[in-house]
């Protein structure tokens with residue numbers, strides 16, 4: 001193949017479009033359809049029924065994760081809200097989260113009346129442990145690391161910091177269902193973990209979430225946070241904590257039935273995406289000229305649904321983008337003036353402006369909050385610098401290893417010419 005870049009009139013590396021598609025939805029077949037049909041025929045759509053699908057999903061997910069307790073809820077956001085409530089986070093508390101995540105992570109913190117404190121990411125595209133330490137104040141009660149795009153963040157360092165400062169850790173695994181870190185599932189290292197099962201996630205039931213923990217009190221408090229009527233539906237249970245009333249994040253049996261089937265497909269989905277990522281990495285140059293690879297603490301455990309390269313400077317990243325597109329590989333930096341990646345804090349207006357649903361300005365004006373958090377669009381320059389140079393690529397279940405190899409070949413060609 002000629003070295004001449006397609007952008008300069010050469011032959012593109014990728015002649016046919018790379019297949020797209022979502023992971024979970026692409027795996028839907030007759031089994032999900034049968035499971036839903038069975039629930040509908042039974043007429044029992046409420047989760048607190050005998051032989052509940054939701055209950056079975058919770059047990060099956062807990063067994064897979066190797067945790068004692070799991071609770072299904074109706075979204076990833078509610079899973080984080082219930083996890084935070086479960087570990088005792090509330091008004092007056094600051095929670096540190098990364099500047100690169102979906103706004104729902106920050107919204108969940110506000111949802112429990114606590115204050116989001118936004119910290120930088122580093123070349124792992126996850127929380128920068130050094131900035132986490134800098135952001136700790138006397139009001140900090142928890143760290144909320146996010147495992148973006150199937151890649152666990154620098155958990156070991158984050159857990160050390162949490163231990164040193166006596167902070168809770170709630171892991172947002174919404175984009176990392178089934179991902180592992182040093183041999184244990186993401187989400188099981190901290191005090192609680194949260195999955196999302198929404199349409200875009202690794203497995204899906206349309207909308208759904210899971211909170212999980214090894215601590216019974218955390219689980220029970222998360223359960224109260226998800227369902228004020230819980231003590232009525234489960235009147236025979238012995239509660240260790242006094243029930244309290246919050247919101248209702250109850251999932252239906254239809255969601256539970258789909259989630260159960262999808263969970264059985266998780267190994268196949270991740271087996272495939274990990275194979276794709278392996279083929280991509282094997283083809284990718286070991287000595288790139290113009291970029292570094294995203295840092296990954298434990299490459300063997302990550303989900304294999306994404307790869308990122310971080311180009312030396314913004315101008316060069318723009319040139320890579322243009323050249324890669326001409327080679328047939330869709331690319332773009334995460335932070336740019338074109339189509340924005342809405343997972344960056346700069347797009348979280350409701351947080352940056354401390355907007356509140358009521359004139360009281362809660363939670364930022366809550367008298368129990370003694371801190372003084374400030375936000376601005378340029379408050380995380382390191383994050384903006386990295387994301388302005390980070391090119392991200394996705395792998396999905398509809399792709400074959402040849403596609404992954406071609407993607408790497410296109411990057412190699414562009415890097416050779418421009419790096």
Ligand SMILES: Cc1ncc(COP(=O)(O)O)c(C=O)c1O
Pocket residue numbers: 075076077078101102104105146148172174175196197198207208209
């Ligand atoms: C990192 C992250 N956290 C939280 C959420 C919220 O999940 P859900 O949409 O299921 O509420 C998402 C979903 O997009 C996410 O990507």
